[in-house]
Amino acid sequence: MSRSASIKDVANHARVAVGTVSNVLNYPDRVSQRTKDRVLQAIDELGFVRNDAARQLRAGHSRTIGLIVLDVGNPFFTSVVRAAEDAAALQGSAVLLGDSGHDASRESNYIDLFQEQRVQGLLISPVGDVTDRLDLLRERGVPTVLVDRLADESKYSSVSVDDDAGGYLAARHLLDIGRRRLAYVGGPTSIRQVADRLQGAQRAVAEVREASLEVLDSSGQTVLAGRDVGNQLVRRSADDLPDGVFCANDLLALGMMQSLTMMHRLRIPEDIALIGYDDIDFAVSAVVPLSSIRQPTEALGRTAIELLADEVDAMAAVSARPQHRAVIFTPELVVRQSTAG
Amino acid sequence: MSRSASIKDVANHARVAVGTVSNVLNYPDRVSQRTKDRVLQAIDELGFVRNDAARQLRAGHSRTIGLIVLDVGNPFFTSVVRAAEDAAALQGSAVLLGDSGHDASRESNYIDLFQEQRVQGLLISPVGDVTDRLDLLRERGVPTVLVDRLADESKYSSVSVDDDAGGYLAARHLLDIGRRRLAYVGGPTSIRQVADRLQGAQRAVAEVREASLEVLDSSGQTVLAGRDVGNQLVRRSADDLPDGVFCANDLLALGMMQSLTMMHRLRIPEDIALIGYDDIDFAVSAVVPLSSIRQPTEALGRTAIELLADEVDAMAAVSARPQHRAVIFTPELVVRQSTAG
DNA sequence: TCGTAACAATGAAACGATTCAAGGAATCGG
DNA sequence: CCGATTCCTTGAATCGTTTCATTGTTACGA
Numbered sequence: 001m002s003r004s005a006s007i008k009d010v011a012n013h014a015r016v017a018v019g020t021v022s023n024v025l026n027y028p029d030r031v032s033q034r035t036k037d038r039v040l041q042a043i044d045e046l047g048f049v050r051n052d053a054a055r056q057l058r059a060g061h062s063r064t065i066g067l068i069v070l071d072v073g074n075p076f077f078t079s080v081v082r083a084a085e086d087a088a089a090l091q092g093s094a095v096l097l098g099d100s101g102h103d104a105s106r107e108s109n110y111i112d113l114f115q116e117q118r119v120q121g122l123l124i125s126p127v128g129d130v131t132d133r134l135d136l137l138r139e140r141g142v143p144t145v146l147v148d149r150l151a152d153e154s155k156y157s158s159v160s161v162d163d164d165a166g167g168y169l170a171a172r173h174l175l176d177i178g179r180r181r182l183a184y185v186g187g188p189t190s191i192r193q194v195a196d197r198l199q200g201a202q203r204a205v206a207e208v209r210e211a212s213l214e215v216l217d218s219s220g221q222t223v224l225a226g227r228d229v230g231n232q233l234v235r236r237s238a239d240d241l242p243d244g245v246f247c248a249n250d251l252l253a254l255g256m257m258q259s260l261t262m263m264h265r266l267r268i269p270e271d272i273a274l275i276g277y278d279d280i281d282f283a284v285s286a287v288v289p290l291s292s293i294r295q296p297t298e299a300l301g302r303t304a305i306e307l308l309a310d311e312v313d314a315m316a317a318v319s320a321r322p323q324h325r326a327v328i329f330t331p332e333l334v335v336r337q338s339t340a341g
Numbered sequence: 342m343s344r345s346a347s348i349k350d351v352a353n354h355a356r357v358a359v360g361t362v363s364n365v366l367n368y369p370d371r372v373s374q375r376t377k378d379r380v381l382q383a384i385d386e387l388g389f390v391r392n393d394a395a396r397q398l399r400a401g402h403s404r405t406i407g408l409i410v411l412d413v414g415n416p417f418f419t420s421v422v423r424a425a426e427d428a429a430a431l432q433g434s435a436v437l438l439g440d441s442g443h444d445a446s447r448e449s450n451y452i453d454l455f456q457e458q459r460v461q462g463l464l465i466s467p468v469g470d471v472t473d474r475l476d477l478l479r480e481r482g483v484p485t486v487l488v489d490r491l492a493d494e495s496k497y498s499s500v501s502v503d504d505d506a507g508g509y510l511a512a513r514h515l516l517d518i519g520r521r522r523l524a525y526v527g528g529p530t531s532i533r534q535v536a537d538r539l540q541g542a543q544r545a546v547a548e549v550r551e552a553s554l555e556v557l558d559s560s561g562q563t564v565l566a567g568r569d570v571g572n573q574l575v576r577r578s579a580d581d582l583p584d585g586v587f588c589a590n591d592l593l594a595l596g597m598m599q600s601l602t603m604m605h606r607l608r609i610p611e612d613i614a615l616i617g618y619d620d621i622d623f624a625v626s627a628v629v630p631l632s633s634i635r636q637p638t639e640a641l642g643r644t645a646i647e648l649l650a651d652e653v654d655a656m657a658a659v660s661a662r663p664q665h666r667a668v669i670f671t672p673e674l675v676v677r678q679s680t681a682g
Numbered sequence: 683t684c685g686t687a688a689c690a691a692t693g694a695a696a697c698g699a700t701t702c703a704a705g706g707a708a709t710c711g712g
Numbered sequence: 713c714c715g716a717t718t719c720c721t722t723g724a725a726t727c728g729t730t731t732c733a734t735t736g737t738t739a740c741g742a
Contacts, residue, residue: 003401003482004481004482006727006728006729007728007729007730008728008729016691016692017691017692017693018692018693018728018729018730019691019692019693019694019730019731019732020690020691020692021729022729022730022731023690023691023730025729025730026730030689030690030691031690031691032689032690032691035690035691047477047481049453049456049457050457050728050729051398051457051459051727051728051729052394052457052458052459052729053393053394053395053397053398053403053458053459053727053728053729054394054398054697054727054728054729054730055728055729055730056394056697056729057392057394057395057398057696057697057698057699057727057728057729057730058696058697058728058729058730058731059697059729059730060344060697062394072413072419072422072423073416073419073420073423075414078413078414078419079414081413081440082413082414082440082442085440089450094454096437097438099422099423099426101423109430112390113435115390116390116391116392116393117393117394118392118393118394136388140345140388141344141345222626223623223626224626227626255626258628261603262602262628264605282564282623285563285564285565285568285596287599287603347697347698347699348698348699348700349698349699357721357722358721358722358723359698359699359700359722359723360700360701360702360721360722360723360724361720361721361722362699363699363700363701364700364720364721366699366700367699367700371719371720371721372720372721373719373720373721376720376721391698391699392697392698392699393699394697394698394699395697395698395699395700395727396698396699396700397699397727398697398698398699398700398726398727398728398729399698399699399700399701399726399727400699400700400727401727683742684741684742685740685741685742686739686740686741686742687738687739687740687741688737688738688739688740689736689737689738689739690735690736690737690738691734691735691736691737692732692733692734692735692736693732693733693734693735694731694732694733694734695730695731695732696729696730696731697728697729697730698727699726699727700725700726700727701724701725701726702722702723702724702725703722703723703724704721704722704723705720705721705722706719706720706721706722707718707719707720707721708717708718708719708720709716709717709718709719710715710716710717710718711714711715711716711717712713712714712715712716
């Protein structure tokens with residue numbers, strides 16, 4: 001186990017100055033072919049690998065970007081993370097990933113850690129109220145982009161998805177295939193996403209005469225909660241039933257599908273058309289493939305990185321006041337058998 | 342946007358030497374209460390945050406551990422990652438996460454990156470043949486622990502789960518509840534996991550007279566593949582059917598469950614008892630809650646970190662030859678309604 | 683042949699934290 | 713009151729890289 005080689009060792013071995021080795025690494029054009037070859041050979045022979053800590057120390061900042069998400073287990077975030085990593089790699093940065101798990105203290109720990117690492121910038125889906133900390137970070141030259149949360153453009157850049165539009169899209173689709181007695185199934189409306197999607201659905205329903213929207217409260221956003229609501233529906237008399245149901249997420253929709261089809265009293269989509277939200281992997285392989293609303297997670301992750309890069313540039317340019325942008329994406333309708341015909 | 346404060350700034354502000362500030366940070370006991378207070382106040386007033394790059398540079402190594410997994414989207418790995426992060430945090434290290442996505446070149450990029458970062462050690466679920474690179478890393482003082490792969494103990498430490506035992510557990514359970522005509526559903530046996538689980542199942546069946554095991558090949562490991570196999574089963578005559586089915590993973594089992602229950606010809610568990618593997622979140626909320634084999638992902642992640650810590654210590658102690666250990670975990674049976682009675 | 687570019691290579695200084703030998707101050711026993 | 717001991721504090725040296733002013737070399741036109 002030998003101490004790993006430094007740039008100095010390489011310089012000695014190749015019989016050049018350390019500055020030359022550095023130039024080979026960073027500005028190959030400044031070095032003659034002959035010297036470059038010698039240096040590269042020395043690097044190879046010694047198995048030299050740059051020490052990033054030293055590089056950072058000199059540069060004053062790292063080539064990494066901090067990303068804090070609410071839950072890496074959630075496919076929505078996994079997909080955002082992947083896109084962000086790819087986009088960052090393209091511009092030569094790496095992503096440090098932190099999972100706050102909806103816990104404000106873990107979130108805070110990650111912010112500390114990232115600050116010690118002198119990350120170039122921070123992408124975050126905040127749990128707690130972190131605006132004070134983010135303001136401080138910005139003062140220190142570390143810009144932030146909020147992810148999956150709409151921000152006041154005068155303060156931060158952000159990327160988010162328009163849940164109201166998504167709700168509209170889902171309800172509009174049910175109306176388009178001829179359904180008029182709609183129902184919205186969603187957990188507590190205190191959750192912003194749930195409320196926004198409902199609002200969009202109401203907007204769509206208001207556009208069509210003789211269409212109605214019933215709101216069914218669910219105890220949560222899980223398969224089991226969906227099954228509960230479904231079991232209540234099944235007990236109703238036929239003329240009291242909705243003919244189109246929009247669930248606030250796919251888990252709810254899948255639970256509901258289970259209770260409706262299990263009893264074999266109601267057929268999907270003939271008796272009740274069903275649409276969910278999120279387009280999780282299981283949607284396509286449900287008993288009846290589930291229509292859903294897909295969120296552009298790749299674009300979300302990619303754009304977050306791009307906005308951050310803009311902010312980094314803006315901070316570097318002493319002149320300009322940083323200009324923030326709030327990018328709002330529009331979700332997309334995915335039609336499958338559960339709303340066919 | 343002010344340059345962030347250094348330890349020197351803090352020292353000036355508190356009217357002490359830089360060494361003293363460092364001591365406050367690292368060896369608080371060496372410093373008198375009075376001085377400590379002054380320094381802490383200065384730190385607070387200036388909003389000083391340690392520059393980790395400088396610390397690393399001096400220390401020669403970082404306080405981070407590299408972790409490369411095959412797919413962060415896979416719940417198995419997400420869970421391992423979370424456990425590893427928690428365990429690392431306990432010992433004061435942070436985890437850098439890389440997702441190779443089963444791609445050898447991405448894997449290689451992450452190894453490069455982690456090497457530049459001078460990680461303390463590396464946890465990896467390898468895609469390609471990386472033994473050469475790992476050997477090189479070890480020579481440089483960076484130990485590796487293989488994750489979810491059994492390693493030759495003379496070369497590496499590793500943590501893995503005994504798939505043979507898991508297969509045995511599943512089949513044994515079906516036999517215990519009185520089933521005798523078993524079937525194993527699994528994709529190509531070229532996948533080690535699939536083959537090992539089958540082998541374990543065969544071992545259990547061999548222990549019981551008049552018990553038989555039929556192997557049904559599936560086209561993959563997905564819900565759809567499971568449904569296909571299920572549809573073939575449904576067409577069989579009653580006396581030609583298995584009464585207990587073990588699927589190589591939960592997705593297959595869920596697909597099979599769909600096709601069996603959809604037709605309403607066969608009841609689970611009365612006609613066919615069904616058990617999967619992995620215990621994914623959806624298992625518990627299936628139409629008929631699915632029995633499964635759970636892998637101790639938390640223990641896997643935690644132990645990987647512990648083994649790595651051992652290796653790090655061993656490398657630091659110049660004397661001893663590092664001792665590798667291959668820890669093999671035993672999976673656990675989770676009984677639910679799909680194999681009740 | 684000389685002067686001037688253009689191009690290459692050099693090596694000291696700087697980044698910010700930690701370490702450690704050395705010095706200073708306070709305390710205690712005799 | 714002295715010497716020994718303990719306890720604090722100091723600040724220069726160090727880690728490995730990048731930067732940049734300086735020096736050295738070559739080539740070219742006049």
